[in-house]
Amino acid sequence: MDRTFLIKPVLDAEYPLIDYGKGVYLYDAEGKEYLDASSGAITANIGHGVQEIIDAMEEQAKKVSFVYRSQFTSEPAEKLARKIANLSIANLNWCFFVNSGSEATETAMKIAIQYWQEKGVYTKTKVLSRWMSYHGITLGALSMSGHTGRRARFIPLLEDFPVIQPPYCYRCPYNKEAPDCGYLCAHELEAIIKRIGADHIAAFIAEPVIGAAGGAITPPKEYYKVIKEICERHNILFIADEVMTGFGRTGTMLACEQWDVEPDIVTLGKGMGAGYTPIAAALVGDHVMEPILNGSKTIMGGHTLSANPQACAVSLAVIEYLEKNKIIPEVEEKGNYLKNKLMYLQKVYPFIGDVRGRGLMIGLEFVQDPIKKEPFPRRMKLTETLISVAQENGILVYPAGAGTDGINGDAVMIAPPLTITVKEMDDLIGRLERTFQQYYVQYAK
Numbered sequence: 036m037d038r039t040f041l042i043k044p045v046l047d048a049e050y051p052l053i054d055y056g057k058g059v060y061l062y063d064a065e066g067k068e069y070l071d072a073s074s075g076a077i078t079a080n081i082g083h084g085v086q087e088i089i090d091a092m093e094e095q096a097k098k099v100s101f102v103y104r105s106q107f108t109s110e111p112a113e114k115l116a117r118k119i120a121n122l123s124i125a126n127l128n129w130c131f132f133v134n135s136g137s138e139a140t141e142t143a144m145k146i147a148i149q150y151w152q153e154k155g156v157y158t159k160t161k162v163l164s165r166w167m168s169y170h171g172i173t174l175g176a177l178s179m180s181g182h183t184g185r186r187a188r189f190i191p192l193l194e195d196f197p198v199i200q201p202p203y204c205y206r207c208p209y210n211k212e213a214p215d216c217g218y219l220c221a222h223e224l225e226a227i228i229k230r231i232g233a234d235h236i237a238a239f240i241a242e243p244v245i246g247a248a249g250g251a252i253t254p255p256k257e258y259y260k261v262i263k264e265i266c267e268r269h270n271i272l273f274i275a276d277e278v279m280t281g282f283g284r285t286g287t288m289l290a291c292e293q294w295d296v297e298p299d300i301v302t303l304g305k306g307m308g309a310g311y312t313p314i315a316a317a318l319v320g321d322h323v324m325e326p327i328l329n330g331s332k333t334i335m336g337g338h339t340l341s342a343n344p345q346a347c348a349v350s351l352a353v354i355e356y357l358e359k360n361k362i363i364p365e366v367e368e369k370g371n372y373l374k375n376k377l378m379y380l381q382k383v384y385p386f387i388g389d390v391r392g393r394g395l396m397i398g399l400e401f402v403q404d405p406i407k408k409e410p411f412p413r414r415m416k417l418t419e420t421l422i423s424v425a426q427e428n429g430i431l432v433y434p435a436g437a438g439t440d441g442i443n444g445d446a447v448m449i450a451p452p453l454t455i456t457v458k459e460m461d462d463l464i465g466r467l468e469r470t471f472q473q474y475y476v477q478y479a480k
């Protein structure tokens with residue numbers, strides 16, 4: 036190929052050129068087939084090349100692709116907001132559309148701060164979060180992220196927002212097991228609130244199932260009840276970052292439903308447009324909007340392309356497709372099928388220390404010794420090597436944990452499109468097993 040002018044993630048790396056995608060498969064310009072077991076970045080939730088979405092794009096493009104939200108509203112934006120309000124948890128009725136997950140969390144943070152200001156409280160400006168969390172790449176979102184790797188270069192520009200331990204049961208910082216642990220990691224929230232004062236804290240943000248920074252780290256049943264109770268008692272809003280988990284990834288529209296917890300604000304992204312268009316959102320509770328509706332009546336935020344009719348039409352078509360084909364109700368069963376197969380592989384390949392996750396968001400963590408759970412030395416770059424061996428074997432998996440961060444073990448996520456069939460899951464496992472075999476022969480011994 037001629038020299039490139041495109042800034043890619045690793046500037047001296049060679050990237051295959053993808054020609055087209057169909058369902059769970061992608062094909063490069065040389066005809067090589069890849070099974071997309073990571074839905075790209077856990078985004079292509081309904082697979083590639085779905086005709087209904089292409090039709091919806093065309094239909095909307097023929098009407099109008101862009102109107103400016105300060106001048107007009109549009110039918111797709113109105114319909115999508117109404118649809119999402121009906122689909123999500125009861126009190127989350129307001130939608131603010133943006134274009135990426137980072138913008139959604141950044142918007143959520145600003146709405147939380149504004150909420151307190153409208154109530155006459157101007158000191159509540161910090162947003163607490165957890166180690167091993169990722170809420171986005173913009174400076175506000177990075178300030179709320181406990182992702183050491185992605186923060187490092189920008190630390191002088193970031194807000195100093197405190198973090199608590201994640202619910203990382205596989206490596207419990209307290210060396211205990213749930214539920215007997217008494218959820219000590221969640222109670223760290225209370226300790227921090229007491230230390231810095233609730234008067235300074237607007238919100239606490241968490242991914243219901245931890246994605247990129249940890250690899251599908253899944254909290255025990257009561258965890259979010261403890262978190263929400265502490266937040267309520269101290270007048271702190273709870274923001275659930277469902278950019279990765281939302282839109283059915285874990286088996287329900289929002290993952291929070293499975294922990295029976297009602298956040299004050301929820302962020303969505305990725306699966307919302309399923310990769311067909313950039314679109315994301317902050318969903319805001321009625322009670323959070325109330326002082327804003329009675330006060331300044333506007334939210335200070337938004338982007339030129341917020342509530343873009345073309346993007347909203349695509350997201351509506353994605354929801355229709357999910358509903359028509361009853362895709363979300365099947366996610367739990369498919370996830371269990373895959374997880375059982377992965378647990379079998381764990382017996383054959385003991386460097387798979389942990390298999391975890393919910394629905395079709397499954398994490399594999401790798402260890403030198405499954406009993407001692409000792410991580411591999413970082414210099415081995417296990418995650419990165421495994422991912423490239425997987426790609427050679429025609430399967431795409433998502434880097435997580437030490438492969439993107441550096442404070443915990445190596446991990447990858449298996450998160451194929453929710454539309455995957457049993458036959459395709461068997462193909463996925465076959466390709467993954469060949470990858471582990473090859474990795475063992477070439478690198479592990």
Ligand code: PLP
Nearest residue numbers: 135136137169170171246278279
């Ligand atoms: N929040 C979570 C939980 C994410 O996983 C991500 C991206 O991986 C983001 C926010 C940021 O989303 P985006 O990359 O679309 O800006």
